[in-house]
Amino acid sequence: MLPIPKVWMPHNSYYQIRVQGVVQGVGFRPFIWQLAKKYHIIGNVRNDNQGVLIQIRTDKKTIKEFCQQIKSLCPPLAKIDKIITKKIDDNKTDDFKNLKSFKIIKSILGEALTNLPSDAITCSDCLDDVFDKNNHRYLYPFTNCTNCGPRISIIQQIPYDRKYTSMAKFIMCDSCQSEYDDPQNRRFHAQPNACPKCGPQVFLYDNKTLQIATKNQAISQTIEFLKQGKIVAIKGLGGFTLCADATSNLAVKSLRLRKKKYAKALGLLAKDIKMIKKCAHINNKEQDLLQHISSPIVLLQKKTKTFQNKLSDLISSESNSYGFCLPSTALHHIIMRQIDNPLIYTSANIADNPQIIKNSQALDNLASIADFILIHDRKIINRADDSVMEVINNNSTIIRRARGFAPLPIDLHDDFKKSDGILAIGGDKKNTFCLIKNGTAILSSHTGNLNNYATYENLQHNIKLYQKLYDFKIKKIACDKHPNYISTKFATSLVEKSAHKIKLIKTQHHHAHLVSVLSEHKKANNDTKYLGVAMDGLGYGGDNDGTLWGGEFMLFNYKNYQRVAHFAPVPLVGGDATSYEPWRNTFAYLYQNSNNNWQEMTKKYADLEIIKFLQTKPIKNMQQMIEQKINSPLSSSAGRLFDAIAGFLNLNREKIHFEAQAAMNLQTQAEKYFFDKNIQGYKIDIKDNIINWQGLWQGLLEDSKQKKSTQIMAAKALLCISESILKMTIKQSQKHDIKNIVLSGGMWQNKLLLTKIIRSLKQNDLNVLTPSQAPSNDGGLSLGQALIATNK
Ligand SMILES: [Zn+2]
Ligand SMILES: [Zn+2]
Secondary structure, X not given: OXXXXXXXXXXXXXXXXXXXXXXXXXXXXXXXXXHHHHOOOEEEEEEEOXXXXXXXXXXXXXXXXXXXXXXXXXXXXXXXXXXXXXXXXXXXXXXXXXXXXXXXXXXXXXXXXXXXXXXXXXOHHXXXXXXXXXXXXXXXXXOOOOOOEOOHHHEOOOOOOHHHEOOOOOOOXXXXXXXXXXXXXXXXXXXXXXXXXXXXXXXXXXXXXXXEEEHHHHHHHHHHHHHOOOOEEEEOOOOEEEEEEOOOHHHHHHHHHHXXXXXXXXXXXXXXXXXXXXXXXXXHHHHHHHOOOOOOEEEEEXXXXXXXXXXXXXXXXXXXXXXXXXXOOHHHHHHHHOOOOOEEEEEOOOOOOOOOOOHHXXXXXXXXXXXXXXXXXXXXXXXXXXXXEEEEOOEEEEEEOOOOOOOOEEEOOHXXXXXXXXXXXXXXXXEOOEEEEOOEEEEOOOOEOOOOHHHHHHHHHHHHHHHHHOOOOOOEEEEEOOOOOHHHHHHHHHHHHOOOOOXXXXXXXXXXXXXXXXXXXXXXXOOOOEEEEEEEEEEEOOOOOOOEEEEEEEEEOOOOEEEEEEEOOXXXXXXXXHHOOHHHHHXXXXXXXXXXXXXXXXXXXXXXXXXXXXXXXXXXXXXXXXXXXXXXXXXXXXXXXXXXXXXXXXXXXXXXOOOOHHHHHHHHHHHHHHOOOOOOOOOOEEEOOEEEOHHHHHHHHHHHHOOOOHHHHHHHHHHHHHHHHHHHHHHHHHHOOOOEEEEEOHXXXXXXXXXXXXXXXXXXXXXXXXXXXXXXXXXXXXHHHXXXXXXX
């Protein structure tokens, strides 16, 4: 007798499988279709407004296996949050009556996206097409499929369908259309599907905005110009970047001069891992990050001797690391295949404005920086800068969350299942915003510094866009407590202008930093308390007395916080000026630790270079400002302490050109001796719940007198800070009987400090939670603000 086909087995039942997460626009339905064929299952699959819905007829054993396969084989761009399976009654299965196979069916409710996919680097299958001479996509820079290519960067509105993207104006040729319609094809429903016949093209312009070449010729000329040391602006997935030969001092120098970017490290683009290995050390984790579908810039330790590729010293002279990335688009691959040196790879923008995404803007504004501009005719709708990551203590940390990550959702604990309609605006620097919709957090791409007007406008634009894309209605708005933040004022104006009632929730800066870590670790929303150590730049304090915080120990949960210990406050002499003139902080600390006997101290250390330097400044005025409390608010900021030490050691003493420059420079100097067992930190000085820094400053003055090296003093100062934080953390954890320690705030980007504290806390049997999905800097604030608002 013939075996009974599996589909007709008598013990088969009807099942419904619901898959939630990022499952639309990522090739999920054809994947299910193929899987169903493999198992000879009949049924159907569709998108609906909750994700993907599968209905099948099969047996108990197969359904279990089928669901396991969905999880383990799911397409690369998909992110499954939940798979819910249930049996359906036989009499409710009209859908099946006439089914003889497995079908992909149209959605009944319109194909509203549950979660928008992010952009992804060109996959290996598409690269094979691009570099196959016999393929009709040979050297075609816009080759993509359902597993790769642009997504959020081209979406104008939902549903995610070609006609609502910037691909709408390109009508697919017959061959592309047949790929698009064929469930067995890798390009089935790939919305940006294109080929040289029907898709976007590139155009090369010179700096007089004259078009000099198109298509393949434009690319080969670009390669030639880069080899000659020219600066070329290239349009990528989420914006324009400036590229130049990184081994040419002349090219790097003129790029810096023309961009007026004098100090900040420049990113690098390499052909492959092999090329990076010639310049930097890479461990397995770092290699995985470099090859991740988001293609981030990864900070890597420099090799002291770069054997073949001698990179320009002007790339990152103040740092021991390079920021490297690999090609993200077919265009970048085609260019890099022909180039034997790493390229400088830095966002193309003017001053602090957002990265340029429009062709017209690029041609108007970049001609003064770039020698040539390579544009293409696929519009970028949503700007997405490169993401920046670093592996610290074998954990990946995110410094800038942008292309490839945003707007992927961050899953929260089930306690937040009902949370909805919350918009958190974030802070003023490194701004991001966050939506809470249906119990998940959607963290926006990095916006930037809101003090720049164009960036502020970009934030307003993006909030409107996300509201549309996510069909999002605001019920609550969360922001920072700082009354002078642009973000706070913006949040207030949104509430005032709204036609319906919106609740405004102001959150304390460091509480928000800490809560963001709880949320990404999916902690429950109950009364359990954590001990938070927030090491940060400046944030508005919680006492409403105008003091600024930033070196804080807090007992907290989502609902509340209590400040239990902190760094000793020091006046910020000159207010905002202390943020970019480190020497002001050096003076304030030395003055405070001279026991208010400045004259005696300056006499004792009169020969020291720092004292001589400070004597050239209006010290008398500053003393008066401190004593009369004029423009000298008190601050317990860790960031300003780092700046003060950097200033003492003559690292960026007069002025910094970008946030945290002095602190980063201090870390670079400290690196050599920080883990040296023969080096001990300066004397710890803890009284009650306050960390004083008298021992640290006394030590610096004495070592300076003995002409100790900058590297030794930097290491001893940083060790003193790390040991003080450790001692206070242990003290508070014992006092309050709390084992769970949360670290957050921008100063934890100091990898020496973070590595040492994590190790030491673990040795003391404490659990440590650190940020990994959201940045520990202000880029993670909005996530914390949003979660605090869920309870208000
Ligand atoms: Zn692909
Ligand atoms: Zn085509």
